[in-house]
Amino acid sequence: MNTGTIISQLRDKNSFSQSDLAEKSQVSRVMIGKYERGEAVPSIDAAKKIADALGVSLDYLVGQTSQTSFDKRTLERIIELELLEESKKQTLYDLIDTYIRDFKTRKAFANVE
Missing domain, CATH: 1.20.5 (Single alpha-helices involved in coiled-coils or other helix-helix interfaces)
Structure with a gap:
């Protein structure tokens, strides 16, 4: 699954409009729309801001892990546990x-x- 699809699904799951996500992530609504449509790929900085706003890890947002149950809070605890x-x-x-x-x-x- 591509990053734009993941952003769209997570945004819907959180009941955020593109404007809500833009406000929470400090990434423009226009760019969020482009990411979701696959017209652009977010920079690492933009992806991190979006992941933080959606409460997921950067790895999950960019499709590097399928662990949907590992939200950001869980990953932070695992790191501290180590x-x-x-x-x-x-x-x-x-x-x-x-x-x-x-x-x-x-x-x-x-x-x-």
Whole structure:
């Protein structure tokens, strides 16, 4: 998927008009329209501003990752998690694994009924 399509889909998902996104990103509405139509490709600076306004990573905005669930906030936490000492990271991983296992178990039992 190209960057313009991703911008358009995220803008719609956030219920932003092109003008709303332009205001939030400080990128002109005309340029946002051109990006969405594939008439222009955003510079790195413009793409970063748009990604920030839409709450996604730059990688996602430019189609370098398909991890739609990794919003900017999640990615920031993952980066900070990597800075922790190993024992603290393991404690957090264990906690995350417990929540994921419990979620999957509840989901599996909900589908059985």
